[in-house]
Amino acid sequence: MRIHIAADHAGFDLKTALVSHLRESGHDVVDHGADTYDAEDDYPGVCIAAAEAVVADAGSLGIVIGGSGNGEQIAANKVRGVRAALAWNRETATLARQHNDANVVAIGARQHTTEEAIALVEAFLGEAFSGDERHQRRIDQVAEYEMR
């Protein structure tokens, strides 16, 4: 699977660990930055770049990482076609796929150990959208609003 990933300084080390881990697992990972650690950098640009890449690349998924993941999720969700979910435990990671068909997961690197965060990402990537009519109906309602 192709995965578009981005992080600011707060998520930089986790991004580095995830890129290695996901590539070793056979995924095609595209790193949208930050390219170097800069304690003063800003998350919107890299998160929006990763989110735009997900929309342009059918079947791909995205990962945006910051200290809390909140701003990263907010930035990604500004991109039309993105459904970004903040995953903070295994259930929110899997429900993001099952119920919301989320195509981007946001992770708060300061909220988890590296191992916990990797497990959240794996839970997200390993789950599929249920396809249940009620969930699709709700997703369509959000999409309809987004297009107005």
Ligand SMILES: O=C(CO)[C@H](O)[C@H](O)COP(=O)(O)O
């Ligand atoms: O999580 C984030 C946004 O939601 C950022 O990573 C966080 O706000 C960065 O904080 P600081 O500049 O104090 O290191």
